[in-house]
Amino acid sequence: MIQQDVTISRFYKRKMPILWWTKRRSHIRFIVRELTSLPVAYFAVVLLFLIRALSQGPEAYAAYLATMRLPAMILLHLIAFAGLIFHSITWFNLAPKAMVIKVGKNRVPDTMIILANYLGWIVVSVVIAWFFIS
Amino acid sequence: MDKQITLEIFRYNPDEAPEPGFQSYEVPLNKDWVILDALNYIKDQMDGTLSYRWSCRMGVCGSCGMMVNDKPVLTCATFLEKFAPGPIRIEPLENFPVVRDLIIDMSDFLTKLQKVKPWIIREEEGSLEEEYLQTPSQLADYKPYSMCINCMLCYAACPVYGLEPDFVGPAALALAQRYNMDNRDQGNQQRMEALSDDHGMWQCTFVGDCSAVCPKNVDPAGAIQRYKVEGAGHWWKSLLLPWGKDK
Amino acid sequence: MKFRTEPFWWSLFGAGGAISALFLPILLLIFGLAIPLGWIEAPTYARLTAWVAPILVRLLLFAIIALSLFHWAHRFRFTLYEGLQLHHLNKTVAVLCYGTAIVLTLFAGYTLWNF
Numbered sequence: 428m429i430q431q432d433v434t435i436s437r438f439y440k441r442k443m444p445i446l447w448w449t450k451r452r453s454h455i456r457f458i459v460r461e462l463t464s465l466p467v468a469y470f471a472v473v474l475l476f477l478i479r480a481l482s483q484g485p486e487a488y489a490a491y492l493a494t495m496r497l498p499a500m501i502l503l504h505l506i507a508f509a510g511l512i513f514h515s516i517t518w519f520n521l522a523p524k525a526m527v528i529k530v531g532k533n534r535v536p537d538t539m540i541i542l543a544n545y546l547g548w549i550v551v552s553v554v555i556a557w558f559f560i561s
Numbered sequence: 562m563d564k565q566i567t568l569e570i571f572r573y574n575p576d577e578a579p580e581p582g583f584q585s586y587e588v589p590l591n592k593d594w595v596i597l598d599a600l601n602y603i604k605d606q607m608d609g610t611l612s613y614r615w616s617c618r619m620g621v622c623g624s625c626g627m628m629v630n631d632k633p634v635l636t637c638a639t640f641l642e643k644f645a646p647g648p649i650r651i652e653p654l655e656n657f658p659v660v661r662d663l664i665i666d667m668s669d670f671l672t673k674l675q676k677v678k679p680w681i682i683r684e685e686e687g688s689l690e691e692e693y694l695q696t697p698s699q700l701a702d703y704k705p706y707s708m709c710i711n712c713m714l715c716y717a718a719c720p721v722y723g724l725e726p727d728f729v730g731p732a733a734l735a736l737a738q739r740y741n742m743d744n745r746d747q748g749n750q751q752r753m754e755a756l757s758d759d760h761g762m763w764q765c766t767f768v769g770d771c772s773a774v775c776p777k778n779v780d781p782a783g784a785i786q787r788y789k790v791e792g793a794g795h796w797w798k799s800l801l802l803p804w805g806k807d808k
Numbered sequence: 809m810k811f812r813t814e815p816f817w818w819s820l821f822g823a824g825g826a827i828s829a830l831f832l833p834i835l836l837l838i839f840g841l842a843i844p845l846g847w848i849e850a851p852t853y854a855r856l857t858a859w860v861a862p863i864l865v866r867l868l869l870f871a872i873i874a875l876s877l878f879h880w881a882h883r884f885r886f887t888l889y890e891g892l893q894l895h896h897l898n899k900t901v902a903v904l905c906y907g908t909a910i911v912l913t914l915f916a917g918y919t920l921w922n923f
Binding site for chain 2: 810812814815816818819822886890893
């Protein structure tokens with residue numbers, strides 16, 4: 428058994444600074460990736476309020492559209508859109524790490540799974556966009 | 562006059578001073594040298610008191626892990642010339658207590674390693690005559706995770722381990738998976754119970770640095786995410802189909 | 809085996825991450841940028857309401873909204889814990905995050921049910 432009562436008071440312990448994640452590029456990218464959860468939640472609420480406006484009548488819907496046209500909102504949505512894109516890209520790129528799929532004996536290559544994800548993303552986006560453009 | 566390069570090395574000796582410091586050494590900038598060669602040169606020719614771990618000097622024993630310019634690397638596999646003109650900062654592996662100079666205390670990792678039960682677990686021991694067959698394809702399922710040399714670069718790279726020392730950590734989880742995915746092993750349930758607590762797989766937030774620094778391409782991050790999927794599936798199954806028999 | 813909630817929250821996080829990655833960008837592009845900036849015309853009230861009305865569409869919208877919220881809750885909880893090292897507030901942060909997601913999900917369910 429490992430001896431637990433080693434005199435560790437002599438050992439030098441280094442502490443992690445509060446802004447530990449600013450020291451390395453991979454960590455900054457990690458925190459930015461994690462913070463994309465904020466635009467995700469934000470737009471889920473925006474979507475919720477759209478549905479609420481619809482259920483309240485045409486005036487509420489018009490007011491909603493007017494709010495969305497405010498310059499501050501458009502700027503916010505530009506930033507949020509960048510965040511959502513970063514979320515999607517990082518999500519689809521990392522997805523094959525968690526799901527290892529085997530066809531018979533062979534493992535499906537990661538790139539195939541990533542491509543399938545992106546394909547699904549494109550299909551969903553095109554289908555939805557088609558409703559609004561036509 | 563041959564080219565030289567400066568190494569700024571972390572020194573700590575609690576018998577001499579309570580606080581650590583850095584000491585600079587100038588060594589020849591040899592094309593063929595790795596950091597370990599420079600350290601051995603310093604110890605042989607300049608300062609015999611410099612303390613550090615090393616053994617195989619060819620990247621299979623996992624002893625010589627250190628922070629070189631803030632990156633956890635195997636010093637036997639990192640060329641000096643890469644850092645020219647220098648200086649190069651050498652520090653002990655991050656997130657571990659320092660015993661002396663570049664030597665860290667790894668007893669925490671060894672305790673955690675025991676926790677994952679890194680051996681073939683059978684429900685019933687077979688006789689000595691019995692063979693456990695394994696096809697090449699079955700071997701391939703877990704082979705990357707078996708390549709771990711316990712060098713702990715992944716623990717040095719993992720910010721979650723730095724923030725939360727009780728986190729079981731990347732290598733331990735990858736090694737758990739090495740056995741979970743071995744068709745000869747029947748210990749999934751035991752390991753799942755041990756690694757589903759607050760400091761097990763669920764504390765990982767997929768930073769991914771562990772896989773980035775691993776010198777053996779073990780991909781502990783991938784192993785952990787797969788473990789989470791398995792753990793979640795196991796959780797839902799036990800909730801929705803409680804009459805099923807656990808493996 | 810001791811009953812743990814982590815796998816449950818993580819499952820919602822995973823599903824939420826996938827569904828938000830697929831659906832939210834295009835929806836934000838349309839409602840947050842394309843329509844306000846005049847690139848495309850806003851659908852009429854009647855048309856949009858007709859699209860949202862079917863039960864399957866409302867279920868899909870509920871899934872998108874609810875799972876996205878729980879994705880945020882789980883992820884943000886860990887971001888606060890790790891980013892700001894709020895160890896002593898661990899329980900509080902978790903309750904606030906999941907609690908907010910639960911409340912908003914209930915509101916979403918109520919709104920979509922009575923559409």
